[in-house]
Amino acid sequence: MNWTWFHRLASPPHVYALAVRLTPWFAWPAALCIAAGLWGGLVLAPPDYQQGDGFRIIYVHAPSAWMSLMVYVTMAGAAAVGLIWRMKVAHAVAASCAPIGASFTFAALVTGALWGQPMWGTYWEWDPRLTSELVLLFLYLGYMGLRAGIEDPQRADRASAVLAVVGVVNVPIIHYSVTWWNSLHQAPSVMRLGKPAMPLAMLVPLLLMLLGFTLFFVALLLTRVRGEVLARERTASWIREVVRA
Amino acid sequence: MNHSDGNIAQPLAALVAADPDRLSSVCQRASALEAVRLALQRDLQLAFRKRGQLVQPLAFFAMVTLLFPLAISPELARLRELAPGVLWVGALLGSLLALEFLFRDDAHDGTLEQYALSGQSLTALMVAKTIAHWLLTGLPLALMAPLAAVSLGVHTGALPGILFAVAVGSVALSLIGSIGAALTLGIKRSGALLSLLTLPLSLPVLIFGARATQLAIHGASFAAPLELLGALAVLGGTLAPLAAAAAVRISLE
Amino acid sequence: MPEHTIEVDNLHLWRGDRHVLRGVSFKVLRGGCLEVCGANGAGKTTLLRALCGLVYPEQGRILWNGENVRQDLPAFHAALAYLGHEPPLKADLTARENLHYWIGVRRHLGTSELDTALARVGARSWCGQLVRTLSAGQRRRVALAGLTLLPVPLWLLDEPTTNLDAEGRELVAELVREHLAHGGIVVAAVHQGLPSSVRNVTRLELAA
Numbered sequence: 001m002n003w004t005w006f007h008r009l010a011s012p013p014h015v016y017a018l019a020v021r022l023t024p025w026f027a028w029p030a031a032l033c034i035a036a037g038l039w040g041g042l043v044l045a046p047p048d049y050q051q052g053d054g055f056r057i058i059y060v061h062a063p064s065a066w067m068s069l070m071v072y073v074t075m076a077g078a079a080a081v082g083l084i085w086r087m088k089v090a091h092a093v094a095a096s097c098a099p100i101g102a103s104f105t106f107a108a109l110v111t112g113a114l115w116g117q118p119m120w121g122t123y124w125e126w127d128p129r130l131t132s133e134l135v136l137l138f139l140y141l142g143y144m145g146l147r148a149g150i151e152d153p154q155r156a157d158r159a160s161a162v163l164a165v166v167g168v169v170n171v172p173i174i175h176y177s178v179t180w181w182n183s184l185h186q187a188p189s190v191m192r193l194g195k196p197a198m199p200l201a202m203l204v205p206l207l208l209m210l211l212g213f214t215l216f217f218v219a220l221l222l223t224r225v226r227g228e229v230l231a232r233e234r235t236a237s238w239i240r241e242v243v244r245a
Numbered sequence: 246m247n248h249s250d251g252n253i254a255q256p257l258a259a260l261v262a263a264d265p266d267r268l269s270s271v272c273q274r275a276s277a278l279e280a281v282r283l284a285l286q287r288d289l290q291l292a293f294r295k296r297g298q299l300v301q302p303l304a305f306f307a308m309v310t311l312l313f314p315l316a317i318s319p320e321l322a323r324l325r326e327l328a329p330g331v332l333w334v335g336a337l338l339g340s341l342l343a344l345e346f347l348f349r350d351d352a353h354d355g356t357l358e359q360y361a362l363s364g365q366s367l368t369a370l371m372v373a374k375t376i377a378h379w380l381l382t383g384l385p386l387a388l389m390a391p392l393a394a395v396s397l398g399v400h401t402g403a404l405p406g407i408l409f410a411v412a413v414g415s416v417a418l419s420l421i422g423s424i425g426a427a428l429t430l431g432i433k434r435s436g437a438l439l440s441l442l443t444l445p446l447s448l449p450v451l452i453f454g455a456r457a458t459q460l461a462i463h464g465a466s467f468a469a470p471l472e473l474l475g476a477l478a479v480l481g482g483t484l485a486p487l488a489a490a491a492a493v494r495i496s497l498e
Numbered sequence: 499m500p501e502h503t504i505e506v507d508n509l510h511l512w513r514g515d516r517h518v519l520r521g522v523s524f525k526v527l528r529g530g531c532l533e534v535c536g537a538n539g540a541g542k543t544t545l546l547r548a549l550c551g552l553v554y555p556e557q558g559r560i561l562w563n564g565e566n567v568r569q570d571l572p573a574f575h576a577a578l579a580y581l582g583h584e585p586p587l588k589a590d591l592t593a594r595e596n597l598h599y600w601i602g603v604r605r606h607l608g609t610s611e612l613d614t615a616l617a618r619v620g621a622r623s624w625c626g627q628l629v630r631t632l633s634a635g636q637r638r639r640v641a642l643a644g645l646t647l648l649p650v651p652l653w654l655l656d657e658p659t660t661n662l663d664a665e666g667r668e669l670v671a672e673l674v675r676e677h678l679a680h681g682g683i684v685v686a687a688v689h690q691g692l693p694s695s696v697r698n699v700t701r702l703e704l705a706a
Contacts, residue, residue: 083491086554135445142442149432153514158495159428163442166424166488170446173477177449184456235515273606274576280603287588287599294590355586356600362550363604364576370603497552 010087012229013238019222019229026219033212040205048202054118059206061111063213064104065129068136069171071101071217075143076168079161089225091157092232094164095147096224100217102140108133128182132175139167153232280365281373288377298346302339302382303389309335310393321398328397329458333451335393336386336411337418341440343382344422347374352430352496361497371486371493375423383415399462406461413474414454420481421446427492450477502528502563502651504549504683509558511541511548518544519555524702528651531674531684533692536704542687543583545704546654549685550580562652576604578652583660585641589630593621593640596629601647615643619669634661642673653677655686659693671695 008014041059048055075097082090112130113123124130143160150156233239275283292299313331314324324331351357351374360370390411391404399407425442429435453470460467504526511519518541526532534542547553549560551571560567567574587596594612601607616625619639629637638661645653653674659667671693674684678698686692692699 135448138441138445142438142445145438145441146428149429149435149438152498155495155498158498159492162424162488162492162495163428166446166484169484170449173449173480174445177452177473181452181456275603275605279606283599283602287591290595291588291590350588354588355582355584356588358552358580358582359586359600360603361552362575362578362580364572365603366572494552498554 010085010089012089012092012233012236013242015089016226016229016242019226023219023222023226026215026222030212030215030219033208033215035212037205037208037210037212040208041202045202045205046199054115057111057115059209061108061115062206063209064108064111065133066210067213067217068101068105068108068133070214071097071104072136072139072164072171073168074221075101076164079164083158083161083165088157088232089229091161092228093221093225094161095157096221096228098140098144098147100220100224102137102144104213104217105133105137105140109137126182128175128179131178131182135174135178136171139171143167275365277366277369280363281369284360284370284373285377288374289380292377292381299381299385302343303385305342306335306339306386306389306393309338310396314397325398325462328394328399328462329455331397332390332393332407332411332458333414333455336390336415336454337444337447337451339386340382340415340418340422341443343378344426344439344443345436347378347423347426348430348493349426357493358497361494367490367493368486371423371427371489372482375419375486375489378423379416379419383419384412387412387415394458394462402464403458403461406467407458410454410457410461410467410471410474413471413478414450417450417474417478417481418447420478420485421450423489424485424492427489427496430493430496450474453477502681502683503561504652504685505561505564506549507559507561509545509548509555509560511544511553511555511558513544519548519704522558522702522704524700526683526685526700528681528683529678529698531678531686531692531696531699533699533701534685534687534704535689535691535701537706540704540706542704543656546580546656546685546687549654550578551575577650578654579645579648579650580654580656581641581645581658582656585637587629587637587640590628592628593625593632593636593643596640597644597647600644604648607647611647615647616640618646619643620665635663635666638662639666639669642669646673651682653682653684653686655684657688658686659688659690667693668695 042056047053075094078090078093081087082094116125117123143163146163147156147160150159310331348357361367387408391408394404394407422443425439429439453473457467457470506522506524509519509522534545536542548555551567551574562574586600597612616622619642621639658670674696677684
């Protein structure tokens with residue numbers, strides 16, 4: 001198998017150019033999917049027979065929660081690549097993922113709380129999913145805190161990469177233990193994500209939102225990576241070419 | 246300076262520099278196990294030279310246990326309900342307190358660097374340091390837990406179970422903590438960051454440990470959560486020293 | 499006698515934005531001594547640590563006996579002794595205990611050998627005291643004793659004569675001469691240069 005495409009990814013100017021080219025290919029479809037999903041979910045889909053219109057927050061809550069986890073896995077993957085192959089660009093990708101993932105996690109928590117209040121009368125419930133989301137937020141904060149705490153940029157990259165890999169191994173363990181803990185106390189599960197048969201009219205907008213959020217994440221990531229690469233390579237000569245262009 | 250004594254050392258150096266393969270017959274390389282034993286011995290000897298510091302995590306644990314009756318209620322029935330949580334939060338925080346010092350002195354005086362350059366497996370040496378840390382922190386905490394439990398109204402039948410659970414759990418805590426301690430080496434005032442890194446990873450230990458303690462207090466079988474605690478300790482034992490060694494090498498760069 | 503060589507090929511290393519090592523290349527044969535000189539911040543310590551394999555260069559290779567050290571780093575470490583700026587000693591242990599642990603982790607060490615080494619550096623009278631109570635020069639001597647106990651061909655020394663009086667500096671020169679005479683290699687980062695009694699010295703100037 002020809003691995004040159006992989007090794008070329010190690011070159012910052014190449015990645016920068018690639019990011020510039022690819023961003024619109026993700027940004028526009030993302031906007032379309034999210035617009036379609038929102039229209040389908042907020043306007044077209046019928047109100048839930050139990051929750052009325054309140055359930056519609058699921059169209060933001062569920063994709064946010066899903067993305068928060070996916071971004072963490074992406075971050076850990078990029079970090080692992082950076083550790084093993086010593087690619088600076090991979091570390092730039094991991095660094096770019098962290099704030100995006102933390103924002104998704106925060107959004108999931110906030111929308112979860114907003115959902116809880118009208119439906120169950122309380123802004124916060126210690127159900128397994130919300131609790132796991134909260135722990136995930138702390139994992140992100142720890143990652144960003146470690147990066148900020150180490151002065152030497154190469155050391156910060158590598159140390160936070162180790163943390164990300166350790167974290168990703170722990171995420172299933174933490175989730176399992178939180179679910180186990182919750183089942184012991186038989187607390188009502190607040191955010192049951194749809195009954196077994198979710199009507200298509202509700203499901204399709206949800207999937208559209210999910211796809212839209214994923215595309216949005218990639219577009220945002222590419223933009224951030226461009227910024228990271230520029231900042232890291234600011235003393236390199238190819239930067240001047242880019243600025244001139 | 247008496248030079249004649251040096252003549253014994255000279256032929257040794259000459260022999261070995263001349264032919265490194267004779268190393269094995271003239272002076273043997275230390276095996277990994279011997280290296281681990283020596284590293285462990287050194288940490289324990291050092292700790293006993295500064296005996297005052299050994300008591301600190303225990304004193305902290307006692308203080309935390311004292312806080313809850315004062316803050317909530319002196320009724321033993323109520324405290325008994327809270328006992329699993331109080332004990333485990335106290336053990337967790339006490340363990341965190343001692344983590345900062347796991348590598349700090351070694352990094353400061355260059356002995357950690359010598360470990361990395363010794364030709365021995367750095368992972369094995371991490372295991373040695375973690376064992377020493379547990380013997381000096383986790384084990385004393387486990388021995389103190391029954392006392393704290395009694396002060397919270399727990400009956401004596403539950404005490405062996407509590408001791409055992411905290412002993413196994415603290416092994417996992419020392420292992421998990423070693424990762425954070427290695428990652429934050431050299432960062433000034435890293436206490437808060439160390440807690441932020443270690444606590445989320447320690448949550449499963451807290452959950453299973455508190456559950457085991459709760460079952461023990463109610464006289465039920467606590468085998469299931471204890472086994473889960475053991476599994477965490479074993480998983481930690483295989484992976485944490487690797488991660489800690491990687492983190493130490495990164496801090497030496 | 500085996501031909502030990504240490505060779506560095508076009509080493510480039512950045513610390514953050516600073517291009518610290520710019521195309522450093524050299525080769526030292528058995529019995530050779532390399533003095534690395536330069537102003538503060540020129541990268542002497544960085545070069546030594548890169549040689550140890552502690553710091554990873556962005557470009558370039560380090561070859562020990564013709565082989566890239568990255569291929570078998572533990573074996574390379576077993577063949578070298580590194581003394582950094584500060585002697586690697588624990589303040590709450592005695593000089594003897596420190597050496598017992600430091601060297602013992604690498605090789606079997608007998609008490610008589612340990613005593614001999616300590617006597618060689620003039621530590622006989624104070625080797626039972628806690629290192630905390632020793633002066634900087636005394637600690638440096640203990641570190642040198644440790645060096646003599648490590649049966650390795652390559653010595654990497656960072657400012658080995660710091661804090662030593664004239665007698666101490668002569669001791670360093672003596673140890674280095676002996677090591678070179680037996681086919682060893684010494685790479686030393688120095689400010690003022692090793693004592694003149696050391697022969698066969700090549701100098702490498704690092705520009706800041």
